[in-house]
Amino acid sequence: xxxxDLIRRYFQPLAEHKGxxxxxxxxxxxxxxxxxxxxxDLVFSIDTMVEGxxxxxxxxxxxxxxRALAAAASDLAAMGADPVCFTLALTLPVADxxxxxxxxxxxxxxxxxxxxxxxxxxxxxxxxVVSLQVHGTIKRGEALSRSGARAGDLVFVSGTLGDAGAALxxxxxxEPSDDIAFVLGRYHHPSPRLDLGKSLVGFGSxxxxxxxxxxxxxxxxxxxxxxxxxxxxTKLPLSPALCNVKGSEAARYGLSSGDxxxxxxxxxxxxxxxxxxxxxxxxxxxGTIEHDQGLRLLGSPHSVEGxxxxxxxxxxxx
Ligand code: ADP
Ligand code: MG
Numbered sequence: 001x002x003x004x005d006l007i008r009r010y011f012q013p014l015a016e017h018k019g020x021x022x023x024x025x026x027x028x029x030x031x032x033x034x035x036x037x038x039x040x041d042l043v044f045s046i047d048t049m050v051e052g053x054x055x056x057x058x059x060x061x062x063x064x065x066x067r068a069l070a071a072a073a074s075d076l077a078a079m080g081a082d083p084v085c086f087t088l089a090l091t092l093p094v095a096d097x098x099x100x101x102x103x104x105x106x107x108x109x110x111x112x113x114x115x116x117x118x119x120x121x122x123x124x125x126x127x128x129v130v131s132l133q134v135h136g137t138i139k140r141g142e143a144l145s146r147s148g149a150r151a152g153d154l155v156f157v158s159g160t161l162g163d164a165g166a167a168l169x170x171x172x173x174x175e176p177s178d179d180i181a182f183v184l185g186r187y188h189h190p191s192p193r194l195d196l197g198k199s200l201v202g203f204g205s206x207x208x209x210x211x212x213x214x215x216x217x218x219x220x221x222x223x224x225x226x227x228x229x230x231x232x233x234t235k236l237p238l239s240p241a242l243c244n245v246k247g248s249e250a251a252r253y254g255l256s257s258g259d260x261x262x263x264x265x266x267x268x269x270x271x272x273x274x275x276x277x278x279x280x281x282x283x284x285x286x287g288t289i290e291h292d293q294g295l296r297l298l299g300s301p302h303s304v305e306g307x308x309x310x311x312x313x314x315x316x317x318x
Pocket of ligand 1 (some may be wrong): 007026027028088089118119121122
């Protein structure tokens, strides 16, 4: 199968998903064209997944399609942006039709679910690598960022933390228990918090998505904002499944394992007071922003040593 047949068969259908009015020219020309309303900013981000690094060799292609777009869309959620479209740069060792059908299926489901239409891409031969650029829009000047946290703000996270990281120990489990199936689901099928991100606009002082682990990602907020924080580890939202499969280690997963794609957001006490119930219900307060730089953990046997936080591709310490 040639490159153009491959694109037509597997990827063109994703260009026809609804919600694409802003994409005035999609797949088939030298560039795609996205129309940006005059009162909006374009918010965009690219994410790459490399076989053997971001997903295991031989990983299910349908899960890969979903996860790759979920991870990219999660960055839009963190900024409070409205998803619009994405491009796909796909490098494949061979054009295996069964693999392509599975990958396109996972990607297509994610694309419909997140409201991101495929607007173009690039297809090349080489080791398996998936790069996705996502585009969103937001009212001019309103995007959430990492740099707005101020002393006195409260620190919140969405959902539960640590599940996806715990799943890594069970990827080859032949007959997973219900608890193991739950954490595996959190790894294979993450849900970027797009609606939550949008509803945080106007309330959050800073926001980030948790892709590398809470300590690492909250650390990015603290550095970008020039502040510190105390987090009460006993308040971390941990799923019953994580507690069952990891026992006394569960909090460590909640603090430092990645791939959950939940949001970490800071909110001033004044904004929190007037936040709608429906927003409050989705967040758990875990700590407070302080003038003193660094991250202090209450109620944890584990200490955060210096900057040894999260995953850094080119070293141990970021
Ligand atoms: P060019 O050589 O001008 O860069 P290509 O031949 O690479 O264009 O691609 C032709 C068209 O197919 C372009 O519109 C491009 O966006 C689209 N395309 C290529 N690969 C993919 C892909 N994996 N998914 C979606 N669209 C793709
Ligand atoms: Mg061209």
